[in-house]
Amino acid sequence: MRESLSQQVDAQTQVSFISYLQRLLVEGEFTATYKFALLHALADICIERPLHSDVTANLHDALDSVITINELVVKFIELYWQHSLPYNGVGVEAFVLLQNSGGQSALVQDLAAFRQQGIRTLGQLKQHAGWNKLVSKTRSTFKQGPLWRLQLLAGKEECFYYNHDKSQKHIVLKPGIAFCFRRFYDLVVSLSRSHWTQKVSAFPANFNALGGKGNLSEFLFGCDRSSIISARPLLTEIQQGKCFYCNKPLKNDGSNAAEVDHFIPWARYPNDLGHNFVLAHRSCNNAKRDHLAAQRHKERWYEQNIINNAAQITSELSQYFICDSSRSEAITAWAYQLAHQGDSPLWLAGREFEFLNGGGEVDLTY
16 A cells, blocks of 8 residues: 555655755746646646555555656646636736746647637647647647756756656656655645746736736636536536435525535645535535545545446536546545544534544534
8 A cells, every 4th residue: 555655755755855845946947937837747646646556665656656748748738727817907908927037938828829719628628629739839848948947956957856868758756756745745736836826926027917906826726616516417416416425405505505515625636626526515515624524425425426427427527627537536545645644633524523543533613
């Protein structure tokens, strides 16, 4: 199991990982936002890999350490998709924010062009006839820029994450790095997004558009609530009009109104995945907040969204969201692994919680 790998990644490696991350963000040269996206992409991919329960810890590390350049490129496109929307500042004309100190980045230009053709979601983009051409063009930009420049500090290659080998179509993370990206995912993503937001706000060409009171971070990385409503009809059908958590009928308004909930909370994994959605009462959703749900809820999620309805969810929601059941399974396994390691409470109902490590149920007041 993946937990056994932690025994092989010593404390010094984990401290060195955090120290190197800090050095990259302080000492690295960031004339554009691509390097922040690369850090984010590496962290995402490390937790989105399916589990291999039938292999040893050493083989786990080897399997997790090889990341193809195409995987990174697709992740890049996913991360920048939201950024190709015009930013509607207060009292200024809508403007697609620049992502570098010169003109607009090639990737954002390309994504904005797809939007002008009527493409509204990542699912539609991936089904578009121009998708493969976009991936190919982005791959070229990616290899010329951030992939081999992320680890340049004071003009020197300090290859802590992976060695630079331009002859390969993949990178190989060094021993323990994949584990550290999983273990410190929240930290890497939080710092990447924070510095990314600061960089966008610092480009002079963006000043006029950002002169209003809009929340830039929410615009760049927030959840699109209007979009996730698209999942409601299917979930209503799958759950037979009942709340996923308490199994009582859903209503149209009040505390029993139906809300689409991220089963693995957005605060823990800030991406929309079709198989991660469930439909819940507003009151249950508010009580759960950013906690992981109890083990019994996890088992029901797996039965509902993976075993019984994975194909239907993919078929009906892929035009709106990324629908990859294996990715959702991996994210869920990762999140509960961290909860187990940290002895985090899991939400049952109302104010009731349980612990994975045998601590029993407990009533936690707010």
